[in-house]
Amino acid sequence: MSRNILILPGDGIGPEITAEAVKILEAARDGGLDVALTEGKVGGAGYDAAGHPLPPATLDAAKAADAILLGAVGGPKWDKIEDISLRPERGLLGLRKELELFANLRPAILYPQLAEASSLKPEVVSGLDIMIVRELTGGIYFGQPRGIETRDGQRVGYNTYVYSESEIERIGRTAFELAQKRNKKLCSVDKANVLEVTMLWREVMERIAADYPDVELTHMYVDNAAMQLVRAPKQFDVMVTGNMFGDILSDEASMLTGSIGMLPSASLNADGKGMYEPCHGSAPDIAGQGIANPLATILSVAMMLRYTFNETAWAERIEKAVGVVLDEGLRTADIAYAGTRKVSTSEMGDAVLAAF
Amino acid sequence: MSRNILILPGDGIGPEITAEAVKILEAARDGGLDVALTEGKVGGAGYDAAGHPLPPATLDAAKAADAILLGAVGGPKWDKIEDISLRPERGLLGLRKELELFANLRPAILYPQLAEASSLKPEVVSGLDIMIVRELTGGIYFGQPRGIETRDGQRVGYNTYVYSESEIERIGRTAFELAQKRNKKLCSVDKANVLEVTMLWREVMERIAADYPDVELTHMYVDNAAMQLVRAPKQFDVMVTGNMFGDILSDEASMLTGSIGMLPSASLNADGKGMYEPCHGSAPDIAGQGIANPLATILSVAMMLRYTFNETAWAERIEKAVGVVLDEGLRTADIAYAGTRKVSTSEMGDAVLAAF
Ligand SMILES: CC(C)[C@H](C(=O)O)[C@@H](O)C(=O)O
Ligand SMILES: CC(C)[C@H](C(=O)O)[C@@H](O)C(=O)O
Numbered sequence: 001m002s003r004n005i006l007i008l009p010g011d012g013i014g015p016e017i018t019a020e021a022v023k024i025l026e027a028a029r030d031g032g033l034d035v036a037l038t039e040g041k042v043g044g045a046g047y048d049a050a051g052h053p054l055p056p057a058t059l060d061a062a063k064a065a066d067a068i069l070l071g072a073v074g075g076p077k078w079d080k081i082e083d084i085s086l087r088p089e090r091g092l093l094g095l096r097k098e099l100e101l102f103a104n105l106r107p108a109i110l111y112p113q114l115a116e117a118s119s120l121k122p123e124v125v126s127g128l129d130i131m132i133v134r135e136l137t138g139g140i141y142f143g144q145p146r147g148i149e150t151r152d153g154q155r156v157g158y159n160t161y162v163y164s165e166s167e168i169e170r171i172g173r174t175a176f177e178l179a180q181k182r183n184k185k186l187c188s189v190d191k192a193n194v195l196e197v198t199m200l201w202r203e204v205m206e207r208i209a210a211d212y213p214d215v216e217l218t219h220m221y222v223d224n225a226a227m228q229l230v231r232a233p234k235q236f237d238v239m240v241t242g243n244m245f246g247d248i249l250s251d252e253a254s255m256l257t258g259s260i261g262m263l264p265s266a267s268l269n270a271d272g273k274g275m276y277e278p279c280h281g282s283a284p285d286i287a288g289q290g291i292a293n294p295l296a297t298i299l300s301v302a303m304m305l306r307y308t309f310n311e312t313a314w315a316e317r318i319e320k321a322v323g324v325v326l327d328e329g330l331r332t333a334d335i336a337y338a339g340t341r342k343v344s345t346s347e348m349g350d351a352v353l354a355a356f
Numbered sequence: 357m358s359r360n361i362l363i364l365p366g367d368g369i370g371p372e373i374t375a376e377a378v379k380i381l382e383a384a385r386d387g388g389l390d391v392a393l394t395e396g397k398v399g400g401a402g403y404d405a406a407g408h409p410l411p412p413a414t415l416d417a418a419k420a421a422d423a424i425l426l427g428a429v430g431g432p433k434w435d436k437i438e439d440i441s442l443r444p445e446r447g448l449l450g451l452r453k454e455l456e457l458f459a460n461l462r463p464a465i466l467y468p469q470l471a472e473a474s475s476l477k478p479e480v481v482s483g484l485d486i487m488i489v490r491e492l493t494g495g496i497y498f499g500q501p502r503g504i505e506t507r508d509g510q511r512v513g514y515n516t517y518v519y520s521e522s523e524i525e526r527i528g529r530t531a532f533e534l535a536q537k538r539n540k541k542l543c544s545v546d547k548a549n550v551l552e553v554t555m556l557w558r559e560v561m562e563r564i565a566a567d568y569p570d571v572e573l574t575h576m577y578v579d580n581a582a583m584q585l586v587r588a589p590k591q592f593d594v595m596v597t598g599n600m601f602g603d604i605l606s607d608e609a610s611m612l613t614g615s616i617g618m619l620p621s622a623s624l625n626a627d628g629k630g631m632y633e634p635c636h637g638s639a640p641d642i643a644g645q646g647i648a649n650p651l652a653t654i655l656s657v658a659m660m661l662r663y664t665f666n667e668t669a670w671a672e673r674i675e676k677a678v679g680v681v682l683d684e685g686l687r688t689a690d691i692a693y694a695g696t697r698k699v700s701t702s703e704m705g706d707a708v709l710a711a712f
Contacts, residue, residue, distance in 0.1 A: 074549065084552065084555065087549065089549045089550065093550070119476055119477055119480045119586055119587055119588070120475055120476055120477065120586075121475055121476065121477055124475040140517060140551065141550055143514070146551075146552050147552050148552050148553075148555065148556050151520070154520050154521045154522055155520070155521050155556060156518060156519070156520045156521070156556075157518065157519055157551075157552050157553035157554070157555065157556030157557065158499070158516055158517065158518040158519075158552070158553050159516075159517045159518075159551045159552055159553050160514055160515075160516055160517070161496060161514065161515045161516070161517060162512060162513065162514040162515075163512070163513055163514075164507070164510050164511070164512045165510045165511050165512070166510055191600075191603075193430065193443065193445045194445060194449070194497055195496065195502075195513075195515045196440065196502050196503050196504050196513050196514070196515055197504075197513035197514050197515050198513070199440065199504065199513060200504050200511060200512075200513030201513065222603075222604055223603045223604050223606075223607040224607065224637075226582065226604045226605070226607050226608040226611075227607045227608060227610070227611040227616070228611075229608075230475055230476075230586065230608060230611040230612060231475055231611050231614075232475070244547070245604075247547075247578075247579045248578055248579050248582045248601075248604060249582070250579075251579040251580065251582050251583045252582040252583060252585075252586060252608065254583070255582075255583040255584075255586040255587050256586060258587075260583070281580075
């Protein structure tokens, strides 16, 4: 029985970049990789087609799939939807929650071929290779109560930042295990000097550390982490943090490389089933122009083959093909500079395919 | 009647750096500036002396003072205090709350003499001059309910991120007014695609924008803001955001300059009464060695003279003296590099005094 991959192009540049990744998946399938592809609608596309950012048919297909490839969601077209539960982002958040994809892995890697693209000095970022592990189904993103209501004659908005011990423990173990396979350094990021919820976070990380004696655990306040990522990012190996801090720090970290258009991500459940997507967003400003960078999405396919399907050889073939294309000097607009050859989204996809 | 300044050295390097700032204040007083100085204990020093990070005597003195100069609080010595309400940080948070210092102004300025200290490429940061306006007495720092409790047999930690319309409006107006005096660009940072509290934030900013037609208001999600600060920080003039996001982004922004040891901050109430402190922390690792950089604290005095006392001429004299010393090539360890003269904390203070 084939392994089922659900393709969710989403909004903005999503359809353009997933189309290139699908080319690679189809080539792998024709080359013997046992996968079947289906497509669905999510985000603004889901809202337009079925009145909901996560239509029931999409959710069913996602539950039935072995892995999901997602483009990106959101855009100004849907910003005026009054009911926040119908906004494109809710489609993404709904998938994460319904499939219990609690572990979000976001690498920040500097590709040597793209060293110039970084806004940081070369010596600060050369060789950068950080893995940020972000909790994805809890924290303030999902905490109850939440809302906007009138109190004492004026409106008040509120959200709840909440974690239970078991939620913290499960993401902590994922991060420790990843650190064991890397450089055995784990930095847990919190704001334990102010927030009780992160005091508990720190305590749980300390407790489970005993089970991973080969990993060095450190703690850092989130404000300091935001600074240290700019000052000396290579001090980090694996970082683990909650949903909100992870959102902020992983975006900051990915931008250190200067090429967020290159960075894939994985969101995994307890069984390794996962949703894979580029770290970047739907970039509505350049949608439809055929200039978006498809490499993060193509590399997300490689991550999928590695993490969910254990197809390391196929994953490496994709990654190698991307390396070849970069070596050849091909660049989409976001990573182009003098002396390189600027190509379109589909030219980039075709080039990877040719090198595959 | 003299204007009363309360000096709160605090912990770690706090006493060393405030001592240098006091030298300048005393020189100004001897030169005719009408100020009277008193000293108090806060943070770990307050806990050690009086069993509380904000002893009643300190709070009374702070309420009576016209302005406060604070060094820094916190350190590993007090990290083991079980009762979070007795930790050093609570002294600082208590002062902010009790004095209603809701407007925290944190400039991120690149001193041309220190351009090399930045980890970013010179063209990305040269001429950088951002003002971050952080709400300081609300948000998740102070929201109720909060705590750690047992639910369904396991412990759960929780905090509440809450803002009322009037809290948002008051910090918004401060930011708009500042933008009017600068380059008339205000970027409000939120996470309105996920958090209801920041949907309200965005709505209020939109509403009051009508009163400042000369200021261009934009909105940015916090994850994107964390990226944009790394990618192209000079796109910003004034940024306004809540307590937690402001904590993270202002630290990130200050590190872009490579010299957080240079950056002052002001925390103001509705009448312009304020507490002034360096952006950096108590740096317990280098405390007592006489190597900390006193310039952020000295520049905090200049900010005090400008914002609370309207003594622009005196403020400029201090800033000019700091410029002279930097031009002379004097550097504390944090900003020293080949070709500059490394000096101690007190040598730096004395040099500023000599140039004053
Ligand atoms: C689109 C948005 C809801 C989402 C998030 O905040 O998690 C995005 O920023 C991300 O990081 O995947
Ligand atoms: C010490 C700590 C409580 C404080 C804060 O988080 O506000 C500090 O980081 C700051 O930014 O002034």
